[in-house]
Amino acid sequence: MHPIISVSNVTKKYASGLVALNGVSLDIERGEIFALLGPNGAGKTTLIGIICGIVNASGGTVAVDGHGIGKDYRAARSLIGLVPQELATDTFETVWNTVSFSRGLFGLPPSPAHIAKVLKDLSLLDRRNSKILTLSGGMKRRVMIAKALAHEPQILFLDEPTAGVDVELRKSMWDLIRQLNASGVTIILTTHYIEEAEEMAGRIGVINKGEIVVVEEKAELIRKLGRKQLTLDLQKRLDAIPEGLDGHPLALAADGRQLIYTYDSKSERTGIASLLKDLSEAGIRFKDLSTQQSSLEDIFVGLVSQK
Amino acid sequence: MNWRGVLAIYGFEMARWRRTLMQSVVSPVISTSLYFVVFGSAIGSRIDSIDGVNYGAFIVPGLIMLTLLTNSIANASFGIYFPRFIGTVYEILSAPVSPFEIVLGYVGAAATKSVILGLIILATAGFFVPLQIAHPFWMLLFLVLTAVTFSLFGFLIGIWADNFEKLQAIPLLVITPLTFLGGSFYSIGVLPPFWRKVTLFNPVVYLISGFRWSFYNIADVSVALSLGMTAVFLAICAFLVWRVFKTGYRLKT
Ligand SMILES: Nc1ncnc2c1ncn2[C@@H]1O[C@H](COP(=O)(O)OP(=O)(O)OP(=O)(O)O)[C@@H](O)[C@H]1O
Numbered sequence: 001m002h003p004i005i006s007v008s009n010v011t012k013k014y015a016s017g018l019v020a021l022n023g024v025s026l027d028i029e030r031g032e033i034f035a036l037l038g039p040n041g042a043g044k045t046t047l048i049g050i051i052c053g054i055v056n057a058s059g060g061t062v063a064v065d066g067h068g069i070g071k072d073y074r075a076a077r078s079l080i081g082l083v084p085q086e087l088a089t090d091t092f093e094t095v096w097n098t099v100s101f102s103r104g105l106f107g108l109p110p111s112p113a114h115i116a117k118v119l120k121d122l123s124l125l126d127r128r129n130s131k132i133l134t135l136s137g138g139m140k141r142r143v144m145i146a147k148a149l150a151h152e153p154q155i156l157f158l159d160e161p162t163a164g165v166d167v168e169l170r171k172s173m174w175d176l177i178r179q180l181n182a183s184g185v186t187i188i189l190t191t192h193y194i195e196e197a198e199e200m201a202g203r204i205g206v207i208n209k210g211e212i213v214v215v216e217e218k219a220e221l222i223r224k225l226g227r228k229q230l231t232l233d234l235q236k237r238l239d240a241i242p243e244g245l246d247g248h249p250l251a252l253a254a255d256g257r258q259l260i261y262t263y264d265s266k267s268e269r270t271g272i273a274s275l276l277k278d279l280s281e282a283g284i285r286f287k288d289l290s291t292q293q294s295s296l297e298d299i300f301v302g303l304v305s306q307k
Numbered sequence: 308m309n310w311r312g313v314l315a316i317y318g319f320e321m322a323r324w325r326r327t328l329m330q331s332v333v334s335p336v337i338s339t340s341l342y343f344v345v346f347g348s349a350i351g352s353r354i355d356s357i358d359g360v361n362y363g364a365f366i367v368p369g370l371i372m373l374t375l376l377t378n379s380i381a382n383a384s385f386g387i388y389f390p391r392f393i394g395t396v397y398e399i400l401s402a403p404v405s406p407f408e409i410v411l412g413y414v415g416a417a418a419t420k421s422v423i424l425g426l427i428i429l430a431t432a433g434f435f436v437p438l439q440i441a442h443p444f445w446m447l448l449f450l451v452l453t454a455v456t457f458s459l460f461g462f463l464i465g466i467w468a469d470n471f472e473k474l475q476a477i478p479l480l481v482i483t484p485l486t487f488l489g490g491s492f493y494s495i496g497v498l499p500p501f502w503r504k505v506t507l508f509n510p511v512v513y514l515i516s517g518f519r520w521s522f523y524n525i526a527d528v529s530v531a532l533s534l535g536m537t538a539v540f541l542a543i544c545a546f547l548v549w550r551v552f553k554t555g556y557r558l559k560t
């Protein structure tokens with residue numbers, strides 16, 4: 001089956017001359033949850049804008065379920081629901097009307113049942129007759145999600161959907177997104193909360209300075225790029241790392257009761273054997289040892305700072 | 308055609324209008340009534356008639372045009388400028404609606420409001436002066452054509468403007484003077500020959516002249532020319548709107 005979104009060699013140069021995207025190619029698989037990560041200004045919103053028809057690409061092509069976004073924009077856009085990063089809602093409209101408007105805009109017949117369901121899922125049903133003006137920021141963001149879901153899209157873009165949403169609601173929002181995904185909706189999200197991506201996404205793409213740095217299965221990414229840490233619980237407290245151990249990337253922790261050794265789990269030689277040998281030669285004994293895989297956040301910081 | 312999409316935009320714009328119905332309708336009606344009191348009664352009592360038409364009645368078509376032009380522009384320019392300003396335009400741009408459908412929704416709604424307003428003012432005028440409409444069909448045609456043309460023009464302004472000053476500037480600095488100088492309150496036949504020639508460069512002259520002809524069978528320029536010029540202006544605006552969408556000018560980045 002071909003990918004549901006196929007981005008190929010897309011570039012974007014803004015009128016200011018700034019190159020926001022520099023030859024981005026990316027395939028989104030049908031039915032997956034894809035997290036696009038990258039620091040501020042990396043080009044995430046620009047890329048989403050191009051796919052959804054808000055930003056004109058300077059070069060390259062995008063196809064949504066085989067429909068080119070240029071000629072075949074109707075078919076392409078009909079499949080997509082977009083929740084943009086910036087809060088932008090009508091002011092004097094009611095929640096119900098603004099969500100119904102979105103459905104009409106996409107050419108679908110009215111469906112009060114569907115609108116009511118979407119509002120209920122987003123805990124907005126009891127506010128359906130409120131003017132948007134009277135809602136809190138987090139509620140407005142949920143209204144924007146409701147608008148994006150009004151036309152029953154097959155693909156949902158969420159550009160930092162949980163910014164400004166409280167912890168409890170964030171959880172229920174992710175539940176809803178999982179539920180949507182389970183019903184077959186492909187999800188593409190950006191977030192600065194890496195634990196969110198780690199928890200939600202199947203695949204992760206990292207973009208930096210307009211270029212895709214890596215696209216990988218989440219687990220694979222962690223395995224491949226993951227650095228591991230070996231923690232040694234010492235029998236005797238150390239004030240400093242003994243001279244004989246200078247050659248190893250070691251750090252003291254827990255007030256000198258732990259030694260932490262960082263290594264690359266991919267490499268042929270992890271250096272653990274020689275470390276243990278040097279430790280015993282220096283007369284350092286340990287009670288226990290453990291290893292940890294580094295988190296996505298560590299990987300992410302590592303990737304972005306390499307550039 | 309995504310008719311439901313068109314209808315959604317159209318309905319949204321009309322709902323916005325209904326929310327502010329008092330300002331939208333009452334204020335033009337009051338200002339028109341004032342025109343009748345001041346121009347029609349105070350000045351009209353001294354002018355008695357132009358080309359055999361009572362002065363108060365003579366200015367009705369010009370007054371309706373004045374309201375039609377300013378309101379078409381104001382409605383359509385605000386209609387598209389505001390979503391750009393607050394950012395909700397993202398939804399229109401990412402929806403499966405064609406540029407033509409977007410324009411149909413916005414411009415259709417703006418023109419509808421203007422035509423309704425024009426008819427309300429016509430009815431108001433009926434209270435003050437004896438009205439006569441010689442060619443009702445042509446009267447409506449001029450009304451609708453002008454409303455559509457200037458709604459398109461307003462749409463362009465709403466896309467071009469990047470602040471509220473610019474949004475106000477064109478109607479205030481260009482349209483109002485052109486309307487006043489375009490023979491709203493007089494026949495351009497009363498001008499000295501030189502100024503009459505200058506006036507012929509004012510597109511509003513053709514609109515008012517044709518419109519007045521549909522009421523009283525009197526015109527400053529030939530009716531065919533009036534209709535032709537309106538059509539030309541309509542075509543120019545339509546072309547520019549088409550270019551805007553073709554290039555994404557100020558709508559897409
Ligand atoms: N309309 C615009 N005109 C000029 N430059 C722009 C415009 N929009 C974005 N940019 C620039 O393009 C680059 C990418 O911006 P973009 O919004 O895509 O980043 P992002 O990855 O979404 O960042 P964030 O995490 O802060 O949302 C930035 O350098 C930004 O300044």
Ligand SMILES: [Mg+2]
Binds near residue numbers: 044
């Ligand atoms: Mg962004």
